[in-house]
Amino acid sequence: MRYAMAVDTRKCVGCSDCVVACQTENNVPHGFCRDWVVEVMDGTYPQLEIELRSERCNHCANSPCVRCCPTGASHFAEGGIVLVKKTECIGCGACIASCPYDARYPHPEGYVDKCTFCYHRIKNGMKPACVEVCPTKCLYFGDLNDANSDVSVVLKKRKYKTLIPEAGTDPQLYFLI
Amino acid sequence: MYYDEDRLKIPLIRAEERGMQVFREASWDEALDYVAAKMKEISTKYGPESMALFTHGSGSSNFTNLFNAFGSPNIAEPSYAQCRGPRDEAFFATFGEEVYSPEITDIRDTRCLVLIGSHIGENMHNGQIQEMSDAIDKGATIITVDPRFSTAAGKSKYWLPIKPATDIALLLSWIHEIIYNDYYDKKYVVKYCSGFEQLKEHVKDFTPEWAYGITTIKPDLISKTAEEMANASPAVIVHPGRHVTWYGDDTQRIRAVAILNALLGSWGRRGGFYRPARYTLEQPQKPAYKEPSRTWQDLFPGKYPVASSVPTNALVDGSIPENNPAYQIKGWFVNATNLLSTVPDTSNTLKAIQNLDLVVAIDTMPMEITGWADVVLPECTYLERYDVLRTTPHRKPAIALRMPAAEPLNNTKPGYWIARELSKKLGLESYFPFEKQEDLIDWQLKKIGSSLDEMKAVGVKNFERDIDDIYFADNEDVEFPTDSGTIELYSTYFEQYGFDPMPKYVPHEEPAEGYYRLIYGRAPMHTFGRTSNNPNLTDLLDENKVWINPKVAKEWGLQNDQEIWLKNQDGAVTDFPVKVRITERIRWDSVYIFHGFGHTQKQMTRCYGKGASDTKLITKVHIDPIMGGTGMRGNFVTFLTEKADQEVAL
Numbered sequence: 001m002r003y004a005m006a007v008d009t010r011k012c013v014g015c016s017d018c019v020v021a022c023q024t025e026n027n028v029p030h031g032f033c034r035d036w037v038v039e040v041m042d043g044t045y046p047q048l049e050i051e052l053r054s055e056r057c058n059h060c061a062n063s064p065c066v067r068c069c070p071t072g073a074s075h076f077a078e079g080g081i082v083l084v085k086k087t088e089c090i091g092c093g094a095c096i097a098s099c100p101y102d103a104r105y106p107h108p109e110g111y112v113d114k115c116t117f118c119y120h121r122i123k124n125g126m127k128p129a130c131v132e133v134c135p136t137k138c139l140y141f142g143d144l145n146d147a148n149s150d151v152s153v154v155l156k157k158r159k160y161k162t163l164i165p166e167a168g169t170d171p172q173l174y175f176l177i
Numbered sequence: 178m179y180y181d182e183d184r185l186k187i188p189l190i191r192a193e194e195r196g197m198q199v200f201r202e203a204s205w206d207e208a209l210d211y212v213a214a215k216m217k218e219i220s221t222k223y224g225p226e227s228m229a230l231f232t233h234g235s236g237s238s239n240f241t242n243l244f245n246a247f248g249s250p251n252i253a254e255p256s257y258a259q260c261r262g263p264r265d266e267a268f269f270a271t272f273g274e275e276v277y278s279p280e281i282t283d284i285r286d287t288r289c290l291v292l293i294g295s296h297i298g299e300n301m302h303n304g305q306i307q308e309m310s311d312a313i314d315k316g317a318t319i320i321t322v323d324p325r326f327s328t329a330a331g332k333s334k335y336w337l338p339i340k341p342a343t344d345i346a347l348l349l350s351w352i353h354e355i356i357y358n359d360y361y362d363k364k365y366v367v368k369y370c371s372g373f374e375q376l377k378e379h380v381k382d383f384t385p386e387w388a389y390g391i392t393t394i395k396p397d398l399i400s401k402t403a404e405e406m407a408n409a410s411p412a413v414i415v416h417p418g419r420h421v422t423w424y425g426d427d428t429q430r431i432r433a434v435a436i437l438n439a440l441l442g443s444w445g446r447r448g449g450f451y452r453p454a455r456y457t458l459e460q461p462q463k464p465a466y467k468e469p470s471r472t473w474q475d476l477f478p479g480k481y482p483v484a485s486s487v488p489t490n491a492l493v494d495g496s497i498p499e500n501n502p503a504y505q506i507k508g509w510f511v512n513a514t515n516l517l518s519t520v521p522d523t524s525n526t527l528k529a530i531q532n533l534d535l536v537v538a539i540d541t542m543p544m545e546i547t548g549w550a551d552v553v554l555p556e557c558t559y560l561e562r563y564d565v566l567r568t569t570p571h572r573k574p575a576i577a578l579r580m581p582a583a584e585p586l587n588n589t590k591p592g593y594w595i596a597r598e599l600s601k602k603l604g605l606e607s608y609f610p611f612e613k614q615e616d617l618i619d620w621q622l623k624k625i626g627s628s629l630d631e632m633k634a635v636g637v638k639n640f641e642r643d644i645d646d647i648y649f650a651d652n653e654d655v656e657f658p659t660d661s662g663t664i665e666l667y668s669t670y671f672e673q674y675g676f677d678p679m680p681k682y683v684p685h686e687e688p689a690e691g692y693y694r695l696i697y698g699r700a701p702m703h704t705f706g707r708t709s710n711n712p713n714l715t716d717l718l719d720e721n722k723v724w725i726n727p728k729v730a731k732e733w734g735l736q737n738d739q740e741i742w743l744k745n746q747d748g749a750v751t752d753f754p755v756k757v758r759i760t761e762r763i764r765w766d767s768v769y770i771f772h773g774f775g776h777t778q779k780q781m782t783r784c785y786g787k788g789a790s791d792t793k794l795i796t797k798v799h800i801d802p803i804m805g806g807t808g809m810r811g812n813f814v815t816f817l818t819e820k821a822d823q824e825v826a827l
Contacts, residue, residue: 020717044761
């Protein structure tokens, strides 16, 4: 099993519904977030392009955060999901520094927090909260080893890219272009 | 929102001068007694129609019922004259029917979607967004006309960065292209439309070259996009828009949109506009409403003759004695709409408020308007109440339930309860035959073999259409509900009131040297100005910025995030500084801000004082003579770098 997510940049409108859904679902304290929307604009008037991306932890297969964690709090769970065991996290911040995607934040309660692909939901057959609420249905989630999963199907059909591939982390967040 | 400490919690009665925001807490009984006594006094002195209701949204029916029972037809929703009114009248004049809300645009199945200043994707009407997303998936062509590179423009095959206020010229040249290149749907036009020859003659000189000089859109781009529409016809939507009160000739602009759709044969066709179906629920017996002796039209006889709803601004203007000494509005109910942010020319609204005998604000959160009220009635939020069953028209008839997710917090009450309690004190209880909203819902549902319990489980109930007539059948004989029974390319309806039967381009005022046209719009995470203080949403966006083209910023020496004040052509200056956002996404002759910021109500603790209010800068209002819409995009601003009260220009 290999969980992954694809984000359709052609459909995302940047409404940030994914961010609010995540904050609500996961009790993320105000002022922090596990997912966020990036707007990249290119060109000069009137030849312009915009890419909108809902971003989060890339759940890298070769994760620097797991490798550098001194206590083993950062670990791989089922399907390659990168999780933080908060009781073992000492809040040293090494993982925050090691992440090329800036996907982690220090929770005010003293541990490091990040996207879990809503592990508590997907274990029970539900989709991650962000995927569930997206009004444009631009988020696709599932198991890459299952050829019929939403994410496998869309990655077969469409061109995609990953972010900062040169970091060599083997990210599992795909952006449809 | 539920636990928000800023919420209105307890009924309040004003204790000092109006607007000073000194209130004392009151029981519901005392507050409602106060309101009922004042209403009776106004009714005796001036007549019941001297009470006006301003309302918005799903709770409207409660107070609308109360006002009709009381004898006042003066009920206005800003969603008409500050928003979609012009498009309703334009489509009514053309097809005999409006485009409804949610719109009957068949975006899901369209092959070409044309957006004229309509920023779907930032304007988050959910159904429209979902369907636009489906259309993108299916490879539909999107054409966006906007002086700003909107999110929708970023999804478009063609972006036409039009010079603001020239849209009618572009639309006329598209009509010209479609007629003179024989792109129009001939069979459809012959069978359903009237006035084609007059229209053909009317647009004969409106070539793309003519429009280029006005709109700055290159002729080949105008031709190419007209061809794209024709190729997709009839699965093409020239979108009617939603907030369309821009320049005062808005009904005529949307008429041009309606005419384009008619020529392309999209009305009544798959991928164009579908025929809506609506589920009709039985209503309980209640006494007939009294026939009012005067309506808003008696305030301003002969004005806005085709207005099918009450223009909010007519009631505001009618509350100022010198405008109409014979008949005045003397009391306001303001429910779920922050009039001081919704209706332009704030000083005019405040002048009206100063002349009233009663101002009642019914809302969930403190807003500018609640600060000016005599009585504040705290309504519980949508999470804590039932509302009327939703039966809005769609592809298939459906009913939807809103039910509480939690008990009302503090001393807040549902709108239904507030209206009904008030009705008791006014002797109008018979107009509210059910004790609670949910009793009415259950009664209505049992009449159709369902029940509240069933709806609680399913939430939404879908039905099949009685007949399969969502689109026109081939060669179907259609009787359009216009005077002529046809689609009127030439409007006899407008002509009889002395308005142009076909749209004309009339140049609008342009900004003076050093001034830029103020354009405003929606932030996708917020709903108007009503969520600016929401704890979750302020976390995403708690201020607006002014979008300025890099060339302009360079000329003025402005930096990103520099704080400036905006001053308009009449000297109105923003209350608070606003940060600069330098971006290629806006033309050099315009600036852009999100609507709904720059709040002056200190009880909105998270958003008070953040950003600039567009409403404050809209002091020049271009009224649409056809239906009373308030054109709000004819205002120009310049930049100040020093504190506003010193007014030192750069």
